[in-house]
Amino acid sequence: MPIHDFVQDTSRWMSDEGPYSDIVISTRIRLARNLIEHPFPMLQSEHQADEVIERVRAAIGSPEFAEQGGGNFELIQLDTITGLDLKTLEEKYLISSTMVEHATRGAAAIREDELVSIMINEEDHLRLQVLLPGLQLAEAWETATRVDDLLEAKLNYAFDERFGYLTACPTNVGTGIRASVMLHLPALVATGQINRVLSALGQVGLIVRGVHGEGTEAIGNLFQLSNQITLGVPEEEVIQSLESVAQKIIEHESQARTYLMQESREDIEDRIARSFGILAYARRLSAKETMQRLSDIRLGIDLGVIKGISKNILKELMVMTQPAFLQRKSGVALAPGERDFRRAELVRDKLRSGAGHI
C-alpha cells in the first residue's frame, strides 16, 4: 500500500467501535525489541541502521510471515517522505514523536489495516505496536505476541535469561511491554472524583497521564493509563491487572454519569448543548477548545442528549483536527491562526452534515 493511503484517511482504530467504547477510546500494546550483534540505535552507524531496516524488511517480506497470519506490511523509510506525511503518521499514532524528530535512518512498517505498526530504529531497533478501538487488551496482546513470534523466527533478538528482552532504556527491560488504555472520563472530572481515583493507581504499579496535556492536565477529559513495571511481571499479569483496573474505572465513570443525570441533569444538558452550539457554528476554534467541546459532545451522545451523531466523532476529530491533517486537507501550509479557522470549518461540516440534533 503506498504512503498516501496511510496519510489520507482515518485508521480502523478511529472508525471502528470496540468493547466499552462509551468510555474506553483505544487500547495499545507496545513491545520493545532489539537485535543482537548490533549496537542500539543511539550508537549505531548509518550503515548499521540500514542493516536493521533490511533485516526487518526481509522478516516481514518472508513467505512464512504472511502464511502464518502476520499480515501485509508496507515499509516506509522515513527520510524518503515529506515532513507533512511524517507528521500525519504521528497524528494517527502510527509513529512516535521521537521518530518524527529523529527521522533519519528510521523506518516504519505499517500493516494494511493500520492496527499494527513496527517502528524501526527508534529508541530500540524495533517497537512493535498494536492499536485497537475500545477495551481489547487480551486481543491486542494476542496480536502483538503472534507478530512478535513471526518476527523472532527470522530475527535474532537480544534476550537474556536473567534480564529478559534487552532494551536501550532500563525502564523497558524484561518484557519490553507497555500496555495502555485511553479513557474518556468526563463525569469523574465533573464530579471531582478523578484525583481520588488517579492517586490510587500509583499504588498498583500503573501510571496515568493526560492525553495531549502537559503534566497531569488532561485535555478533553482523556487519560492514558499504562503499566510502569516491565521486569519480574509476566505479560499476562500486566494485562490482567490493567484490565481489572480499567474495568473498575469504567464502573466508577458509569456511576458518576448516572449521578450527574440524576442530580444535575439541567446543568449537564446545558453544558452539552452549549458545546454543540459552539462547535456547530463557531468560526474559530483552538485545538484545546475543540478537544474540550468534543468531550462534551461525546458525553452528550453517550447520555442520549445528542442524537444522530456517531460516537466515533471524538476519536476521528481528535486526529483530524491536528495541524498536519488540517494542512493536508486544505492543501497549503497554514499558520497557527489560519488553522483555527480551518479547524472550525472542518468541525462545523462534520457536525452539521449528519442528522445530529438535540
Place this chain on the structure above:
Amino acid sequence: MLCQRCQQRDSTVHFTKILNGEKSEIHLCETCARENGEFMIKPGEDFSFHNLLSGLLGFENGGAFGQIAGMQKPQITRCNTCGLSYQQFAELGRFGCADCYHSFGPRLEPLLRRIHGGATAHTGKVPHRAGGIIKKRLQIESLRSELQQKIQLEQFEEAATLRDRIRELEQQSEAGGN
C-alpha cells in the same frame, strides 16, 4: 554580555559544548537560542527519566556523600563491546548495546530494583529460538557436572558417552544461534 548571534540582545542562555575534547562556550539570547533549535531543550523534555536516572545513579556511585568521605573515585567501567562507560550511561540514561547489561552487571541491580518495584529478574515471555538455546545450555551445564563426577569415579566409559553428548548439544546450540 551580548548575544553572539544577533549582537543585539543580552545573552541569557549559556552553553558549554565539548566536542572531541575541545571545549567551547556559546552565549545566546533566548530568541536566538530557540531559533537555533539544536541547543534548546523543549519544555517537558528537561525532566525526563533520563535526567532523573543520573540522579539515581549518583548515589550508587557514592555520589555527593562519597566525595565528602574522601572515598576513591570509582574505576571507569566500560562496556567491552560498544565502549560506553558507566558514567555515560548514567548521563544518557540509555545503554549502547545488549552487552552493556553484562558489562555493568552487578551495578545495575539497585537501579533495576528501584525502577521495577523490587524485581531484578525476568519472568515472562521467552523467545522460541533463544529459549531453546537457553534450555540446551542448562542441559549442557548439568551434563558437565555429571561428567566431572564420572571422571572422579573413574567411570571413563560413561564419561566418554557424556562428553560426546555435550559436544553434540554444543554444536546444535551454535547452529541455532546463527
